[in-house]
Amino acid sequence: MRRYLRIVVLCLACGFCSLLYAFSQLAVSLEEGAGGGGGKPQAKAASWLAGGGRGAARGAGNAGSTAHPGGADRCKDFFSLCYWNPYWMLPSDVCGMNCFWEATFRYSLKIQPIESMHLAVVACGERLEETITMLKSAIIFSIKPLQFHIFAEDQLHDSFKGILDSWSFLQTFNYSLYPITFPSENAAEWKKLFKPCASQRLFLPLILKEVDSLLYVDTDILFLRPVDDIWSLLKKFNSTQIAAMAPEHEEPRIGWYNRFARHPYYGKTGINSGVMLMNMTRMRRKYFKNDMTTVRLQWGDILMPLLKKYKLNITWGDQDLLNIIFFHNPESLFVFPCQWNYRPDHCIYGSNCQEAEEEGIFILHGNRGVYHDDKQPAFRAIYEALRNCSFEDDNIRSLLKPLELELQKTVHTYCGKIYKIFIKQLSKSIRDRYDRPPKER
Numbered sequence: 001m002r003r004y005l006r007i008v009v010l011c012l013a014c015g016f017c018s019l020l021y022a023f024s025q026l027a028v029s030l031e032e033g034a035g036g037g038g039g040k041p042q043a044k045a046a047s048w049l050a051g052g053g054r055g056a057a058r059g060a061g062n063a064g065s066t067a068h069p070g071g072a073d074r075c076k077d078f079f080s081l082c083y084w085n086p087y088w089m090l091p092s093d094v095c096g097m098n099c100f101w102e103a104t105f106r107y108s109l110k111i112q113p114i115e116s117m118h119l120a121v122v123a124c125g126e127r128l129e130e131t132i133t134m135l136k137s138a139i140i141f142s143i144k145p146l147q148f149h150i151f152a153e154d155q156l157h158d159s160f161k162g163i164l165d166s167w168s169f170l171q172t173f174n175y176s177l178y179p180i181t182f183p184s185e186n187a188a189e190w191k192k193l194f195k196p197c198a199s200q201r202l203f204l205p206l207i208l209k210e211v212d213s214l215l216y217v218d219t220d221i222l223f224l225r226p227v228d229d230i231w232s233l234l235k236k237f238n239s240t241q242i243a244a245m246a247p248e249h250e251e252p253r254i255g256w257y258n259r260f261a262r263h264p265y266y267g268k269t270g271i272n273s274g275v276m277l278m279n280m281t282r283m284r285r286k287y288f289k290n291d292m293t294t295v296r297l298q299w300g301d302i303l304m305p306l307l308k309k310y311k312l313n314i315t316w317g318d319q320d321l322l323n324i325i326f327f328h329n330p331e332s333l334f335v336f337p338c339q340w341n342y343r344p345d346h347c348i349y350g351s352n353c354q355e356a357e358e359e360g361i362f363i364l365h366g367n368r369g370v371y372h373d374d375k376q377p378a379f380r381a382i383y384e385a386l387r388n389c390s391f392e393d394d395n396i397r398s399l400l401k402p403l404e405l406e407l408q409k410t411v412h413t414y415c416g417k418i419y420k421i422f423i424k425q426l427s428k429s430i431r432d433r434y435d436r437p438p439k440e441r
Contacts, residue, residue: 115172117142117231118214120204123182124197128159129373130219131171133387135164137223139173140389140396141175141429142230149208153199172389172394181207186304193307199318201273205280206300212281218274218373222364222386224426226433230340230363233277237334242286244277244334245322246341249332251352254345262313263320264327265293271326271333273319274365275341339425341365344376347415360424378415381406393434400427 081104119138123131129423131150138146150160157177164175180197191198201216208214213234215227233244248270249255253392257270287296292305306321311428314320326333338353340345342361356362370376370385385403403422410416 028040032071035207038241040087041278056376086416114145116147117146118147118149118211119206119227120151120201120208120214121199121219122180122197123150123152123156123160123219124195125153127219128156129387131160132163133383134217134219134221134223135173136391137221137386138227139167139170140386140391141174141223141433142227144231146173146227148173149178149204149211149214150175151178151180151197153197167391178207183304186307189307189311192417193311193317195317199321200319202303202318205278205283209284213277214278214280216273216276216278217363218365218367219399220366221275222322222366222382223362224360224364224382225236225362225429230275230277230336233334234279237279240331241334242279242282242332243326244336245271245273246275246338248272249352250338250347250354251349254349254352257323260315261320261323263310263324265320265323266330266333267335268325271319271335272341272343273322274343274367275363276322277334277336286329286332288325288332290325291328316404339363343367344370344379344415347378347418348376348413351418351421356421357418360421360426360428362425364422376415377410377413378407378419378422381410382426396430397434400430 044384063438070267103279121131121134131152135148148164152160160175160177169171180191180200182200182203191197204214204216213231215231237244247267248257250269252258252269255269257265258268261270283299285298287298288302289296290302290306292309294385298306302325303321306324309323310320313397328401337355339359339362342356342365343365346356351357364379364382366383368375373378374380381403383407385399389399400423402427404419407416407419407422410419
């Protein structure tokens with residue numbers, strides 16, 4: 001009997017040692033995996049990025065890194081205490097064996113960082129106020145933390161810093177400011193394409209090479225529901241899709257591309273690039289079919305040849321180039337409904353976005369300068385309401401009633417006649433976010 005008991009004890013001891021070794025290896029592998037390599041190949045940085053194109057990261061809630069005291073001496077003592085950090089990984093100077101119990105405890109708690117949603121915008125000229133209002137609308141309704149990537153002319157940087165730093169009490173976003181950067185040999189040509197700085201968006205996969213996924217929006221965008229909801233569309237991409245956009249038009253009879261374009265375009269009516277969701281890792285890796293050569297080209301290699309071939313035939317600049325790319329690579333595009341990019345074109349000649357009629361507008365796109373003139377007062381009313389709104393919960397809750405009164409004054413316009421679709425989703429977003437207990441992240 002004693003012999004069997006000894007065998008059982010010996011087996012238990014061996015099993016415990018094996019488990020101890022397995023957890024120590026797990027801890028070491030987590031340390032190495034979290035170090036940033038990830039085993040994923042990085043896209044080659046274009047030569048024009050060597051001296052610029054990277055902005056200094058600044059923002060609310062950014063914390064500087066701190067060194068762990070103790071150094072290698074902590075590995076000498078089996079009972080030494082490991083120092084915690086918020087990313088559930090062991091510091092590089094700590095032996096995995098020494099931190100077995102701490103690693104086990106952390107694993108049981110499943111402590112992991114909350115993934116930020118990355119949002120990019122390009123602001124030049126008189127676009128400061130528009131951009132700030134857009135960022136405010138993103139912050140008001142979103143649930144997960146936001147990381148803003150703001151590309152702006154140098155003279156706008158101080159204004160952005162002053163305003164965004166004053167919002168630091170929110171602790172729901174960080175931001176990085178970047179200069180406007182184009183390939184040096186063709187910088188002037190890219191900058192004057194369509195509108196100043198607009199084509200900067202084409203180079204985001206090459207500049208933000210450490211960002212996996214990104215939502216790009218124009219400055220004249222307003223979020224009427226959480227950014228989380230459009231961000232979740234990334235999970236709906238199939239294995240070939242790299243980006244998502246909405247159609248340029250729903251009604252071909254008033255479509256621009258199908259009536260006037262002198263270049264290839266996607267689908268029946270083209271696509272609008274004012275709201276563009278991107279899996280940039282896939283964009284950097286993909287080889288694109290094109291009509292310039294039988295050889296497929298990567299993103300960084302296809303842009304300049306396309307511009308040279310079509311620059312005399314394109315009207316809407318970088319949006320036209322995107323249409324050409326996805327015409328030849330239609331399998332790479334995820335098309336989302338018009339309610340995610342609702343523009344005056346969807347109502348100025350009569351309502352033609354059925355999804356918005358049913359569920360309301362999710363993202364409002366005030367192109368044609370309609371936030372700043374009297375041509376489409378319904379759009380302007382939404383913009384002014386959000387521009388003047390503060391971050392206090394009571395202020396946001398009380399936003400709807402005066403806004404609805406303003407919208408009722410716009411019924412003399414086609415867009416104003418259907419003003420209820422402008423506040424249908426907005427009402428739901430305010431109710432879900434501010435009138436109910438917040439959901440756990």
